Amino acid sequence: MENTNDMPLGSQAQVEAIVRAAESALEVRRRYQFFVWTQSNLQALLPHQLTICGAYQRQARELVFDAFNSVSVPEALLLGFTNPRGALMQQLQGRWLDARCRPVRLAVSELDGVAVAEHRxxxxxxxxxxxxxxxxxxxxxxxxxxxxxVFGQQAVAGSGAQQQCHHLELLMPHIHSTWHRVQVQERELRNLPDTGSPLSAAASAQQRAGSGAIVTGRERQILGWLREGMSNQQIGEVLGISALTVKNHVQKILRKLNAANRAQAVARAMTMNLLDRSPVDAGTSD
Known part of the structure; x- marks a missing residue:
C-alpha cells in the first residue's frame, strides 16, 4: 500500500487537465452526467474502470454508496463495494484512516482477511x-x-501511480462537492417532476407508455452489451446479426436517449433503470 507525499504536478498538460476537470465539474447535476464526467475528464488524470461513490446521508446515519462501472463487474462484488458495513469497505476506510486521510493505493492482492477473500x-x-x-x-x-x-484500476504501474494519487488529492474537493450536488438534484427530481430536460421527458414517456415503449427489447439488449464495453462486431457475433445492424441499432439508441455517445447512452439508460437485467435476459424483440 502507498500513501502520497507532496509531489510536483508534472507537465503543463496535466495542469490543464486538472483545471478542465474542475471547471467541467460545475456543470454536473445528474447521475448520468457524473458518470460521463468520470469517464472523460477524470480518465486522463486517474484511469479507472470502476468508481464507488459514498456520501453521508443523515437519514441513514451512515455513508450510502453507489457504483459506476465501464467494464463487466460481478453483481456480488458490486454489493460488497456498496455495503457500508461490509468487510471490504470497512477495510478500505480503515486503510485510509491509517494513512491519515491521504489518498491510498493498494494492490488487490493486499486485501487481507478471510472476510474479503471472495471479493479479492x-x-x-x-x-x-x-x-x-x-x-x-x-x-x-x-x-x-x-x-x-474508491477507484478500481485494471492496469497502472510505475511512478505514474503516485502521480495519479496526487491528482486525486487535488481534485477531491471537486469530486466531493459534485457528487453531493448530484445527490441533492436526484432527490429533488424524485419528488418534483422535471419537464425541462430531455432525459426527464424520455423517462416520463417511458413510465406513461410502459416498459420498452421507447427502447425496444433488442435495444435494451445492445445497451447491456455496450455497458460491457463490447464493439459492434462483438455484439453482432453474440446476437447473430451483422455489425452494420448493430451500428444502426446504436444510432437509434443515441437518438432516443438524446445521447452524444455510447458512454452517455449507457449512463442515461442506467438512470432510467433500463439496464436492471442482464443483456441475455433483456429480450430480443425489435
Missing part, C-alpha cells in the same frame, strides 16, 4: 490490479466521513 478473488478475475481510495471527513473528526470514493 472476484476483483482479480475481473482483471483489476489496484484500488485507490480517498474521501473527506468532518474537521477534526477523521472517522466521521462526509464522503468516500
Amino acid at each position: 478473488a472476484a476483483l482479480e478475475a475481473a482483471g483489476f490490479s489496484s484500488l485507490v481510495a480517498h474521501g473527506l471527513s468532518r474537521p477534526q473528526r477523521p472517522s466521521e466521513m462526509e464522503s468516500f470514493f
